[in-house]
Amino acid sequence: xxxRVRTAVFPVAGLGTRFLPATKAMPKEMLTVVxxxxxxxxxxxxxxxxxxxxxxxxxxNKSVIEDHFDRQFELETxxxxxxxLEALKELQRDLPSAGHTSFTRQQEPLGLGHAVWCxxxxxxxxxxxxxxxxxxxxxEPGVLKQMIDTYEETGGxxxxxxxxxxSEISSxxxxxxxxxxxxxxxxxxxxxxPKREDAPSNLIISGRYILQPEIFSLLADQPRGAGGExxxxxxxxxxxxxxxxxxxxxxxxxFDCGSxxxxxxxxxxxxxxxxxxxxxxxxxxRKLDLEDRL
Ligand code: UTP
Numbered sequence: 001x002x003x004r005v006r007t008a009v010f011p012v013a014g015l016g017t018r019f020l021p022a023t024k025a026m027p028k029e030m031l032t033v034v035x036x037x038x039x040x041x042x043x044x045x046x047x048x049x050x051x052x053x054x055x056x057x058x059x060x061n062k063s064v065i066e067d068h069f070d071r072q073f074e075l076e077t078x079x080x081x082x083x084x085l086e087a088l089k090e091l092q093r094d095l096p097s098a099g100h101t102s103f104t105r106q107q108e109p110l111g112l113g114h115a116v117w118c119x120x121x122x123x124x125x126x127x128x129x130x131x132x133x134x135x136x137x138x139x140e141p142g143v144l145k146q147m148i149d150t151y152e153e154t155g156g157x158x159x160x161x162x163x164x165x166x167s168e169i170s171s172x173x174x175x176x177x178x179x180x181x182x183x184x185x186x187x188x189x190x191x192x193x194p195k196r197e198d199a200p201s202n203l204i205i206s207g208r209y210i211l212q213p214e215i216f217s218l219l220a221d222q223p224r225g226a227g228g229e230x231x232x233x234x235x236x237x238x239x240x241x242x243x244x245x246x247x248x249x250x251x252x253x254x255f256d257c258g259s260x261x262x263x264x265x266x267x268x269x270x271x272x273x274x275x276x277x278x279x280x281x282x283x284x285x286r287k288l289d290l291e292d293r294l
Contacts, residue, residue, distance in 0.1 A: 002151055003127055004050070005049070005051065005129050005210055006052045006053055007053040008051040008054055009116060009128055010029075010054065010056050011115035012058055012059070013058055014028070019031070019259075019260065028134055029042075033257065033266045037068060038136060039056075039068065041133070042132075046131055047096070049147075054096050055101075055102045055119050056103045056104075058103055058106070069101050104121075111225075111227070113233075113234065116232055120219075127212050128210070128211060129208070130211055132207035132208075134256070138273075139253070143208050144208055150248050151210050154184055154244065156212065156244035157210060157240075157246070158245075160209070160247075161203040162204060162249065165202070166199070170194060170196055172204035173232075174190065174201060175200065175203050175205060176188045176189035176190065182249040184247075185246065189240070190233055190237055191233070192225060192234065205233065206250075208250075209232075214239060218238050218239055219235045
């Protein structure tokens, strides 16, 4: 039987240059979709999948993330005294239990692979989930839960994938698909940001992983790859020669909230899907002459 995945790593040390100036002093993972920061959606998704220990790899300007996952006694007392008990309950529900969060620093943003490597001592010798919080997924169950369901059958490493148009393929890590169903097929190769003509498929790695701890020793020796960064995809490629990698073409919709258009689209979709927001939001939208603007 595969070892249970109890730990998740959230790399939040990137510079977020695509979202400047918003991300100059604030981490992009604290940008809100409707009323929740991106990092909260990722933590909720991990919790739904059975994760109990949340590891954040932070960088400069990221202490606000630590504060977000801490209690705020002054605020809680005020909410209580004002009778805003529903809001108080929601704040308390969002918090991981005491002692179930860990924070470590990536001192320099040397790439995703390096950020993951920074979590090695906290994760230890166990499989772990990796969630990139700027990728937001709307799925039921959540994407990580879908992956865990597959992992329980296959073990090894599991990667969520999705199709993109060929014109976009050079911006992503791309996989080569082997045999098996959409919910669990063998991955036979992967390459980071290939030229369009070299891409092995139109299936991209989309920000959710279950990895075995052997990835850490590979990352330790990983030379810089595409963009001069230490690339996780390069280390996974080596691990693939020794361990199984399974692809899960997940059910659901993804929003790349590291890009302005993805983020704005997510806000519209999440607002329209919220019973408490939809009526007022539609009323305001109808007041705009959208036809003229579109
Ligand atoms: P991105 O490449 O989307 O993040 O990394 P970025 O570098 O912050 O963004 P841009 O391209 O400059 O706008 C995906 C995830 O990996 C983290 C990011 O914080 C994000 O959650 N990351 C990336 C790190 O933690 N460290 C890094 O060195 C790079």
